[in-house]
C-alpha cells in the first residue's frame with residue numbers, strides 16, 4: 001500500500017524525471033555534451049585548490065565576473081551566475097513569471113522553458129512552428145500581440161531543431177513589447193559564432209543565457225550565466241536564491257573561461273564532424289535529417305521512435321527519442337561525438353534503417 005505522503009500541485013504530477021538516461025555500456029550521444037573527458041585536474045592544480053577557502057560563503061565571484069564581462073563586452077554587474085543554465089533560467093522564471101503570468105514559446109523548443117513556467121506557477125502558451133523550424137517575424141509578432149506574454153523565450157540555435165532564429169525576429173518582439181522579458185537561450189551559439197550580446201544596450205528587456213556545458217566541455221561543473229541590463233540583474237539579485245554557486249565552481253569556471261583556444265578548437269571540430277555526420281545521414285533511406293548549426297542533429301524517422309531508440313542501444317549507441325517533446329513526434333536526435341563515436345552512430349543508423357546507395 002502506498003503510504004500517505006505529501007503530493008506536488010496537480011499540474012506538476014504529469015512531469016517525469018528530466019534528463020537523458022545514462023546507459024553504462026553505450027556511447028552517449030543523447031545529451032549534447034562534449035564527448036571528450038575534461039579532468040578537473042587539468043585546470044586546478046594543488047596550489048589553485050589551496051587558494052579556495054571553504055569556511056566562508058561565496059563572495060561576489062570577482063575573478064570570473066571580470067573575465068566574462070570582458071569576453072561578453074558588458075559590465076560586471078550585468079552577470080547573474082547559477083548552477084548550470086537550468087538553474088539560472090529557473091530562477092529567472094521564478095522572479096519574472098509565476099501566478100497570473102504567461103510564457104510564450106515557439107515549439108518545438110527546449111523542453112525546460114515550458115517546465116520552468118509551470119513550476120513557477122505560470123501559464124504556458126505554445127505557438128506551434130513545427131518542422132522544419134523557421135520562426136518568421138510576422139508570426140512571432142502576431143503571437144506576441146495575441147498573448148501579451150510576461151516572458152517570451154527563444155532558443156538560438158534551437159534545441160532540438162539545431163536552427164538559428166534571425167536576430168531581427170527576436171529584437172522586433174523585444175522592441176514592440178518592452179514589458180515582456182525576452183529570454184534568448186544561447187547554449188549553443190558559440191558553434192555558429194552568433195550572439196545577441198551587442199544588442200543588449202538597446203534592449204533592456206532582453207536576457208541572454210549562456211552555459212559552460214557545451215563547447216566549454218564542462219556539463220558536470222554546472223555553471224550557467226545570464227547577461228542582462230543592470231536594473232534587471234539587480235532585481236534578480238534581490239529576489240533569487242543567494243549563494244547558489246560554490247567557490248570551487250567559481251574557481252574552475254575562471255580557469256575554463258580563460259581557455260579560449262580550446263573553445264575555438266572544439267567549435268572547428270564539431271562543425272566539421274557535424275557536416276560529415278549530416279552527409280552520412282542524408283544517404284540513409286527512410287529518415288529526414290534537419291540541417292543544424294549546433295552540436296546535434298534532429299531527424300525524422302516516423303513510426304515507433306521508442307523501438308528505434310532501443311535498436312540503437314542494441315548497437316551500443318544511446319541517442320535521444322524526441323517523440324515525447326511537443327512538436328517532435330516521430331523524431332530522434334543525435335549529438336555529435338568523437339570521430340569514432342560518430343562512425344559508430346553512422347554504422348548503427350545504416351543497420352537500424354535501410355541504407356540506399358548515394
Ligand SMILES: Cc1ncc(COP(=O)(O)O)c(C=O)c1O
Pocket residue numbers: 031032083084085086087110155159185187210211212213219222223224
Ligand atoms: C537550449 C538549452 N538550454 C539550456 C540547457 C541546460 O544546460 P545547463 O543547465 O547544463 O547549463 C540545455 C542543455 O541541454 C539546452 O539545450
